[in-house]
Amino acid sequence: MVSVMAPAAQRVEFDLEQQSVRELNEFLHGDLSGVQEVLVKNPDGAHSIAVGLNAPVRVDIGGHAGYYAAGMNKFATVVVHGNAGPGVAENMMSGRVEVTGFASGGAGASAHGGLLVIRGDAGLRCGISLKGGDIVVGGEVGSFSAFMAQAGRMVICGDAGDGLGDSLYEAVIYVRGKVRSLGADARFEPMGERDHAAVRELLAAAGLSHPASEFKRIASGRTLYHWNADAKQTY
Amino acid sequence: MATVPADAVPEPPSNLQLEESASFDSRIIHYIQRAAATGLYEIRGLGAKRHLPHFDDLVFLGASLSRYPLEGYREKCSSTTLLGTRFAKRPIKLDTPITIAGMSFGALSANVKEALGLAATELGTSTTTGDGGMTAEERQSSKTLVYQCLPSRYGFNPDDVRQADAIEVVIGQGAKPGGGGMLLGQKVSPRVAAMRTLPEGVDQRSACRHPDWTGPDDLAIKIKELREITDWKTPIYVKVGATRVFHDVKLSVHAGADVIVVDGMQGGTAATQWAFIEHVGIPTLAAVRQAVDALEDLNKKQEVQLIVSGGIRTGADVAKALALGADAVSVGQGVLVALGCNSPSFVQRGQHISAVADYHKLGTAPGYCHHCQSGRCPVGVTTQDPVLEQRLEPAVGARRVRNYLQTMTMELTMIARACGKQDVHHLEREDLAALTIEAAAMAGVPLAGTAWIPGQGANL
Numbered sequence: 001m002v003s004v005m006a007p008a009a010q011r012v013e014f015d016l017e018q019q020s021v022r023e024l025n026e027f028l029h030g031d032l033s034g035v036q037e038v039l040v041k042n043p044d045g046a047h048s049i050a051v052g053l054n055a056p057v058r059v060d061i062g063g064h065a066g067y068y069a070a071g072m073n074k075f076a077t078v079v080v081h082g083n084a085g086p087g088v089a090e091n092m093m094s095g096r097v098e099v100t101g102f103a104s105g106g107a108g109a110s111a112h113g114g115l116l117v118i119r120g121d122a123g124l125r126c127g128i129s130l131k132g133g134d135i136v137v138g139g140e141v142g143s144f145s146a147f148m149a150q151a152g153r154m155v156i157c158g159d160a161g162d163g164l165g166d167s168l169y170e171a172v173i174y175v176r177g178k179v180r181s182l183g184a185d186a187r188f189e190p191m192g193e194r195d196h197a198a199v200r201e202l203l204a205a206a207g208l209s210h211p212a213s214e215f216k217r218i219a220s221g222r223t224l225y226h227w228n229a230d231a232k233q234t235y
Numbered sequence: 236m237a238t239v240p241a242d243a244v245p246e247p248p249s250n251l252q253l254e255e256s257a258s259f260d261s262r263i264i265h266y267i268q269r270a271a272a273t274g275l276y277e278i279r280g281l282g283a284k285r286h287l288p289h290f291d292d293l294v295f296l297g298a299s300l301s302r303y304p305l306e307g308y309r310e311k312c313s314s315t316t317l318l319g320t321r322f323a324k325r326p327i328k329l330d331t332p333i334t335i336a337g338m339s340f341g342a343l344s345a346n347v348k349e350a351l352g353l354a355a356t357e358l359g360t361s362t363t364t365g366d367g368g369m370t371a372e373e374r375q376s377s378k379t380l381v382y383q384c385l386p387s388r389y390g391f392n393p394d395d396v397r398q399a400d401a402i403e404v405v406i407g408q409g410a411k412p413g414g415g416g417m418l419l420g421q422k423v424s425p426r427v428a429a430m431r432t433l434p435e436g437v438d439q440r441s442a443c444r445h446p447d448w449t450g451p452d453d454l455a456i457k458i459k460e461l462r463e464i465t466d467w468k469t470p471i472y473v474k475v476g477a478t479r480v481f482h483d484v485k486l487s488v489h490a491g492a493d494v495i496v497v498d499g500m501q502g503g504t505a506a507t508q509w510a511f512i513e514h515v516g517i518p519t520l521a522a523v524r525q526a527v528d529a530l531e532d533l534n535k536k537q538e539v540q541l542i543v544s545g546g547i548r549t550g551a552d553v554a555k556a557l558a559l560g561a562d563a564v565s566v567g568q569g570v571l572v573a574l575g576c577n578s579p580s581f582v583q584r585g586q587h588i589s590a591v592a593d594y595h596k597l598g599t600a601p602g603y604c605h606h607c608q609s610g611r612c613p614v615g616v617t618t619q620d621p622v623l624e625q626r627l628e629p630a631v632g633a634r635r636v637r638n639y640l641q642t643m644t645m646e647l648t649m650i651a652r653a654c655g656k657q658d659v660h661h662l663e664r665e666d667l668a669a670l671t672i673e674a675a676a677m678a679g680v681p682l683a684g685t686a687w688i689p690g691q692g693a694n695l
Contacts, residue, residue, distance in 0.1 A: 021463065022463065022466075022467070025463045025464075025466070026466055029466060047456050047459060047460065048456070048459055048460040048463040051460050051463050051464050052393050052396070052397075052463065052464030052465070054393065054397075066456075067448075067453075067456045067457075067460070068447070068456070068457070068460040071460050071464070072392075072393040072396065072464055074393055074394075086447060086448070086453070087447035087448070087457075087460075090446070090447045091388060091391060091392070091393070091447075093392055093393060106446055106447040106448075109388075109446040109447040110388040110391065110446050110447070112392065112432070125446065128446040128447075129387070129388055129442065129446040131388070131432040132432060147442075147446075148442055150431075150432045150433060151432050169432075169433060169434060169437070170434060225434065225437045225438065226420060226437070226438050227275055227438050
């Protein structure tokens with residue numbers, strides 16, 4: 001990251017053994033001009049680390065994070081150097097959130113924008129209710145992932161569990177491994193050139209290298225968009 | 236021999252035997268015919284229509300010799316209401332305990348949302364967003380705006396979280412506890428679709444559970460996240476549809492809510508399955524009592540505020556809810572009716588114009604309409620149609636809603652004074668008597684003329 005205030009740019013450390021999550025978040029919501037990077041030491045699975053960020057700062061969480069790490073993120077880059085609990089990057093608007101380990105349930109839930117990268121596996125309901133964000137998972141995803149995903153893209157490099165893409169709207173899923181089962185209205189579709197380009201772009205952004213040709217596309221069959229009434233009988 | 240046309244309806248003979256079945260009455264016959272004709276349950280707007288035990292079944296015991304009333308027009312009676320005093324740095328202070336319930340832009344037009352904001356601001360009360368995010372119009376027009384966090388998370392974003400005066404985590408609503416939001420395709424206009432990230436015209440059937448938490452322990456963590464995002468400034472409400480109210484209120488307290496909103500089965504909706512509206516949930520009257528029991532059981536009555544909604548229509552209803560232990564109420568359908576819902580006419584540039592023909596097109600008439608789901612609201616309240624929505628002029632709607640809320644607040648303070656109270660929040664259960672055994676049992680107040688509260692011993 002290039003800072004226009006390079007001379008004043010500083011690296012700030014927070015030690016969650018000494019300071020509270022509340023102090024950390026209040027600092028991150030304040031005037032961050034000049035702050036280039038924030039290192040969070042001893043996170044020890046605390047919840048709500050670095051939530052509601054609204055500035056292009058980089059936050060490195062040096063260990064495992066609890067629920068909702070980087071929740072509602074906007075502009076910031078947050079890296080969890082470890083595993084993340086449920087709802088990592090939930091409702092993200094923009095920026096980038098990366099988990100070097102595994103992520104629990106609901107990763108990237110309802111994300112409207114930005115990129116979530118999970119290097120390991122993701123648990124149940126990854127990308128549920130996705131609203132325009134991008135998610136790249138290096139490993140597998142659990143069941144019911146991309147449930148009711150409305151917009152955005154998911155790239156899954158490993159396998160997927162049951163009910164993948166149930167009740168999808170316009171979000172698109174790319175899977176490299178096996179899919180145990182598709183959810184209602186989700187269907188495999190042929191990969192077009194735009195799909196290959198999307199997979200290449202997202203893998204490159206995540207720093208992963210698999211051939212795009214190994215991925216399959218899953219999208220909505222759009223059969224659930226309207227009520228299907230056997231209408232107009234009369235008495 | 237004269238031929239009779241096949242479709243001729245003969246004159247009815249005078250000696251017909253018309254014994255209607257109580258089980259299969261005309262309403263149920265119509266229900267079955269409709270079901271058989273369409274293969275799909277009925278989806279409609281507003282709330283439960285059938286008779287239910289309600290606030291009408293309670294009366295106040297005004298002061299006389301054993302208690303002094305206050306002079307109705309002279310002595311002060313405060314209606315100031317504080318909400319969110321438990322954890323939030325910035326609690327909400329309102330001039331009246333009557334707030335405007337959560338209703339979405341999508342269900343309602345942008346004009347209506349603006350009108351509600353203007354009226355609430357003038358009366359010193361709050362408005363609430365709905366399942367579709369916050370519009371610029373309502374933020375602009377509302378001094379105090381409650382921002383809902385719903386399972387669908389449509390349009391939910393951190394900027395609006397930060398500019399909200401309170402956040403309401405919606406678990407359920409009285410019209411459909413256990414059900415998700417619904418907006419039929421005819422109301423998913425380009426603007427609504429964009430705000431909700433949905434394809435235009437889709438029949439939106441939203442999730443009934445939140446995407447990133449399950450159960451009360453998770454909710455506690457979710458509430459903390461919202462507090463962290465808002466630096467602990469903003470009050471957090473939790474709204475439940477009334478079912479197992481005693482337990483749900485206790486769990487909400489444990490989860491860290493500042494304010495709990497309990498919505499009874501008379502609560503309205505813009506579009507919900509009929510079977511949900513009429514057959515799921517408990518009446519508001521029973522819900523208030525159970526909610527207050529839960530708060531008292533936890534000794535949190537002074538710390539966590541209770542807002543009651545679902546069929547609050549009059550100042551007397553408000554007074555009764557407060558006397559039973561609520562701190563405030565929310566009004567949805569009453570406000571829609573004030574705007575013009577079910578009125579035979581709408582106002583354009585000062586002139587009343589008949590809407591009756593448009594009610595007929597919906598197969599109904601003024602006073603009976605519940606077709607919010609159709610998007611064809613004849614008076615421009617529950618519509619996204621660019622022509623119909625013009626039928627509600629924001630200034631006209633705002634004046635009507637202001638007058639309605641003002642009337643109710645005056646009735647509330649009048650009743651409080653008559654009961655000898657200098658503050659509407661001093662109304663108490665002891666000021667009430669019940670007219671029916673059902674109401675006495677549900678509300679936990681004695682049947683009028685007796686000391687009998689069914690279920691609490693028989694000391695007649």
